[in-house]
Amino acid sequence: MHAGKRFTLKQVVYWTRRDIYFFFEYSGIVTALHYFLGVRWLIIPWVAIGLVGTAAAFLIGFKNTQTYARLWEARQIWGGIVNGSRTWGILVRDTVNADKNVIRELIYRHLAWLTALRFQLREYRVWETTKIKSNVEFSRYFSVPEYETKMEDELKKYLSPTDLEYILTKKNKAAQIIALQSAHLKKLKAEGKLSEFDFIELEKMLASFYDGQGRSERIKNFPYPRQFATINQMFVRLFIAILPLGIIQEFGKLTEGPEDLFIWATVPCSVIVAFVFHLMERIGEATENPFEGGANDVPISAISRSIEIDLRDMLDEKDLPHPLTPVNDILL
Numbered sequence: 001m002h003a004g005k006r007f008t009l010k011q012v013v014y015w016t017r018r019d020i021y022f023f024f025e026y027s028g029i030v031t032a033l034h035y036f037l038g039v040r041w042l043i044i045p046w047v048a049i050g051l052v053g054t055a056a057a058f059l060i061g062f063k064n065t066q067t068y069a070r071l072w073e074a075r076q077i078w079g080g081i082v083n084g085s086r087t088w089g090i091l092v093r094d095t096v097n098a099d100k101n102v103i104r105e106l107i108y109r110h111l112a113w114l115t116a117l118r119f120q121l122r123e124y125r126v127w128e129t130t131k132i133k134s135n136v137e138f139s140r141y142f143s144v145p146e147y148e149t150k151m152e153d154e155l156k157k158y159l160s161p162t163d164l165e166y167i168l169t170k171k172n173k174a175a176q177i178i179a180l181q182s183a184h185l186k187k188l189k190a191e192g193k194l195s196e197f198d199f200i201e202l203e204k205m206l207a208s209f210y211d212g213q214g215r216s217e218r219i220k221n222f223p224y225p226r227q228f229a230t231i232n233q234m235f236v237r238l239f240i241a242i243l244p245l246g247i248i249q250e251f252g253k254l255t256e257g258p259e260d261l262f263i264w265a266t267v268p269c270s271v272i273v274a275f276v277f278h279l280m281e282r283i284g285e286a287t288e289n290p291f292e293g294g295a296n297d298v299p300i301s302a303i304s305r306s307i308e309i310d311l312r313d314m315l316d317e318k319d320l321p322h323p324l325t326p327v328n329d330i331l332l
Helices: 008-037 046-095 100-121 133-141 151-156 161-167 172-189 195-222 226-253 259-289 302-316
Strands: none
Touching: 008 046, 008 133, 008 226, 046 100, 046 151, 046 195, 046 259, 100 133, 100 161, 100 172, 100 302, 133 259, 151 161, 161 172, 161 226, 172 195, 226 259
16 A cells, blocks of 8 residues: 555656557547648547546446445455454463463464465456556565565464474465364363363454455455456547547637647647546556555555564564565555
8 A cells, every 4th residue: 555645746657658658649640640631530529529438437436436445345354353363362362271382372373374364365366457567667666575475484484394384285274274273272172271261252263364364355356347347448448549539629629720730739638638537547447456466455464564563562572573664655
């Protein structure tokens, strides 16, 4: 997510510069055909263009509303994970009648779950936009922790060698880590180190973590419906394609003849209007997948680190990791 005041104009232009170049080239070609060759059949009545623009604006507004809802739901899910993790920490610390090593194992295994979950949520899906050339270039402004390390190396910090070997054989590693937690709690209850009531409460906590994981996976694995995304992009592109054909007619009404240079004002005017519509569509596209590893993601890496700091602080550990800080005002 962007943790600063706003994206700078430089960043926005850098992100969309290829499209801006195309808008200049396309509107320049249309204007040149009209000015130098007198091609009049390219002109389209402004009323028709306005109708297409209205439809495109409606679809853009609908898409951006829905993609923002996906982003906000993802943030709420991880807000619940934060609260649940802290509750897990104090319940384990204060209800499990075992030595510190057992308590530490339960808390560290929870950190392993967070680690596995965030790595799984960063995996690429074919509908995501991180591999689009403009997004690849823009990624120089930030770094994604999950792309810089391996899950196995991170899990080594929190799991015993036996647990790690077992988990690495599983497909959904995060889900199986929760299963290990439950099995451990059952063993502690059988040994008399955990009361029946406390066992039930801790199992409820594990269920809430499964719920948070499942809701995150639903957002990750079910994209914004492709039929809506497709028609939204088609309408925006159609509007941008016919836009200079209508604007050139309006500027033509202000000229004294076909040789009047004022007709070239069509180019910057078309670029500005096309840029506005295109940017709104791109923003919706960049928001629809809140775990893909883009600049507008929910900062699950930073959230996980803050949870780790809180839980390890509950264990009275001194060598705590530092919070993740924004890079160029972008926090992941």
